[in-house]
Amino acid sequence: MARLSVLLGDYPHTRPLKDGTVPVPGVECAWAQAKPLYSAFARMVRSLEYDVCEMALATYFQAREAGVPITLLPVAMIGGTHHGSLTRLPDGPALTPAGLAGARVGVRSYSQTTGLWVRGVLREDYGVRPSDVTWVTTEEPHVAQYRAPDNVRRWDGSDAVKVADLLRTGDVAAAVLGPRAIGTQGVELVPVLPDAPAAAQAWIDRHGTVPVNHMVVxxxxxxxxxxxxxxxxxxxxxxxxxxxADQRDTSPAGRVVAAGWSGELAESVRIGAGYALEQQVVRTPVDVDRIVREGAFLDD
Structure with a gap:
């Protein structure tokens, strides 16, 4: 029997797999754990610690560019819209998308996938280019070889600082936080972008897909x-x-979870790849057609 070390997040859609309700014929899975989950991504791309690993999309793009020998599997683990992921303090100074030009915005890492989607939205929907903003990061990238653009500054204080802490101290005007992280910062936060749910739905209608955050390699x-x-x-x-499937709703986050190279999943990866290049998350174009071909055999 083959044995695979596997790191996947704990979600309703992975529970039947992990508890054995859905078997893996001929395979013994050694289920690894990581808290926070994203801490495993650096270990995967730096030392190939697992055979199979959940991974953020932007991390995969960078790892592929760096020559890390991993292949993307067509499984969307989590995702959703991110118009609400650009946040500010409710009692802070009034802030508009245009007002972000010249401002400092906190983000855990410049290559964080939520930040990738937020910057794409700012440029596409509001005309604010990534280079118009100074991005203040609290953590290093997962891919050690990556060097961020000149308008990215690493926070030079405590390594334990949270992005929301920079808001509280006034070191940044806004902060990028994933939907799961917004409620864990110890402070109430509100979206910077006006009418974020409607703007997010307009993005989905325009592109015919939902942003993917994590896949599997x-x-x-x-x-x-x-x-x-x-x-x-x-x-x-x-x-x-x-x-x-009956445990997921019809929200973008519920809709995005899927397996197989559908046109919708491929388009999400393609848009993310375009954003990554224009933001210098990667410096060379991502060959999405080749990525799809590499994983297509699984659906045969």
């Missing part, structure tokens, strides 16, 4: 040596996602 060596085991795990994960 596999080590190339494992894909080469044990392709049947990887395919079995993929099919089981797809079955686990299908079995929990």
């Amino acid at each position: 596999v080590r190339d060596e494992v894909l080469k040596s044990a392709p049947q085991a990887v395919a079995a795990l993929y099919r089981a994960l797809a079955a686990s996602i299908a079995a929990t």
Whole structure:
């Protein structure tokens, strides 16, 4: 029996897989844990610690550019719209999207995928270019080789500082926080962008897709040596996602979870790749068609 070390987040759609309700025929899965989940991404891209690992989309783009031997599997683990992810203090100075030009905005890392989507929205919907803003980061990128643009500044205070702390101290005018993180900062936050839900729906209607944040990668060596085991795990994960469909609502976050290279998933990756290039998250174009071809065999 093949054995795979696997790191996936704890979600309703992974629970049947992890508890054995959905089996993985011929494969023994060693389930790893990481808290916070994103801490595993750096270990994966720096030392290939797992055979299969959930990974943020922007981290994957950077790892691929750096030559890290991993392949993207067509599974969208989490995602959603991010018009509400650019936040400010409710009692702070009034702030408009145009007012962000020349301002300082906090973000955990410049290559964080939520930040990627927020910057894409700012440029596309409000005409604020990534280079118009000074981005203040509290953590290093997962891919050690990456060097951020000149308008990115690493916070030079305590490494333990939260992005929202920079808001409280007035060091930044706004902060980028994922939907799951907004409620964990110990302070009430409100969106900077006006009528964020309607603006987010307009983005979805325009693009015909939902932003993806996390997908899944596999080590190339494992894909080469044990392709049947990887395919079995993929099919089981797809079955686990299908079995929990009634636990997801029709919101963008519920809609995005899926397995298989649908046109909608490929388009989300393609848009994210375009944003990554224009923001210098990567310096070379991402060949999304090749990425799709590399993982297409799983759906045969």
